[in-house]
Amino acid sequence: MTRYHLNEMPDAWYNAIPELPEPMQPPLHPGTREPLGPDDLTPLFPMGLIMQEASPDVWVSIPGEVIDILRMWRPTPLVRAERLERMLGTPARIYFKDESVSPAGSHKPNTAVPQAFYNQQEGIKRLTTETGAGQWGTALSFATAQFDMECKVYMVRSSYEQKPYRRILMETWGGEVVPSPVADPSSPGSLGLAISDAVADAAQREDTHYALGSVLNHVLLHQTVIGLEARDQLKLAGEERPDVVIAPCGGGSNLGGIALPFMTDRDVRLVAVEPASCPTLTEGTFEYDFGDTAGMTPLLPMYTLGKDFMPPTIHAGGLRYHGDSPIISALVKAGRMEAVAYPQGKTFEAAVMFANAEGRIPAPECGHGIRAAIDEALAAKETGEEKVILFNYCGHGFLDLAAYDDYNNGRLIDG
């Protein structure tokens, strides 16, 4: 195992929008179906983030106050998974970017911190949000604690019940956590329903805004620190470029974060990995749809399974979303990004192989990317190709051990 370290994190985010293969379609107002203006979003978001949603600039400076906090764990290490390579007997070189070293244990604080910062700058005292796996709610609770703000988290009920330790982490950082949907205690919930709960709460109070952990352009923008660092670290490792960049895709933020900085290099393949039980990119349709289930959010141009799609309660709670980021959707539609789907049994098999080779226990979401990375490495073994594979180690699985217990004891439903 070789680690590649940088001394400094980037001082600007990479905005892919001006460089996309085709221009993006605008979000539409949920009532009028006309393109949204900045003022339409002010009840929910601060102007600092609204301007980033449609920024024409390729580089956006990261405020010093944000860098000061991200420096607590950034730059994150790039690791060559040599033991996994040996286990697979592949000529491929496999690298992963270790985003599990953040305080919340995933990539999510990369955007939680700037979102809390821009809200605090505009005098907002309280943020509401949804969380699926619990990773995003933990990240936002950590970030709001840094800026002395309150945080209320609507946690998808199936995860609330599966993962009590995530709730305890959020509460330790001062977050208030309730199971969603609030109005229907018999429902396992979904990200779409939890977004509706959080938006409805924020819309009622002057001192409150809403924060979204994925999907939106500004979220992917903030996550590009991952790929920007990885690009420099691969150079340190003596690699000109990766042949393929892989990440799991729920709403698309960690995937966008690692992949977008490689987007303009046509020699780099970009691969999204999703659960077979929630196959948004591989089986959904590209159309305007709501981000939430109640139909309160703007209409976004994206691949979707329909806002009422109720995904099965798989362990990768962060991948149970009916839609996808418009940027990721545009790349898949343009043929610039590939998408694959796996049933959860195959992803846990890969996660356990990785855990035995490299010693780390990945989050179930992360197991999806690892599955695809292993399959790329096995394909390279067949052809004898010295392929360079980069994947995002987007979170650890220390609070997902019940899922491993199910897998280890043959109780995992292979949906």
Ligand SMILES: Cc1ncc(COP(=O)(O)O)c(C=O)c1O
């Ligand atoms: C560890 C981890 N990876 C991936 C995801 C999926 O989200 P996104 O596609 O926005 O990265 C989540 C979402 O909660 C997550 O917790």
